[in-house]
Amino acid sequence: MKFFRRVEPGIYEGTGAPLASEDDGTLWTQEYDAILGEEQPFAVIVNAAQRPQPPAGKPMALWMKSRKAQLGAWVCATVYVVEDEVLRADFLRSADKRQKATPYPMAFVATEAEALVAARNALA
Secondary structure: OOOEEEEEOOEEOOOOOOOOHHHHHEEEEEEEEHHHOOOEEEEEEEOOOOOOOOOHHHHHHHHHHOOHHHHHHEEEEEEEOOHHHHHHHHHHHHHHHHHHHOOOHHHHHHHHOHHHHHHHHHHH
């Protein structure tokens, strides 16, 4: 997989591969479909600094809307690593609005180690 790697059973992490083109966005959706296809609860860890560029974001957004029920059924949490303290505080302040757009819980943490703990807790 180019965009996800399995960290441990039930936990996937974004690889940091750039999401620049529409093709990147389409491949990302295919990889996420493969994870959903396992039909097992899982958590995803992503670095908030690695946002998709608009061309990649379009197929990703359309895919997320079409998979809302599946995402709600299998994703226990998406954990965002937000290293910048001010930015993390902004994310936390807007968490309620962000949560309304997603069918799964979100968490915002400062480090990869905290993200792994939060992902494990979401699966517990």
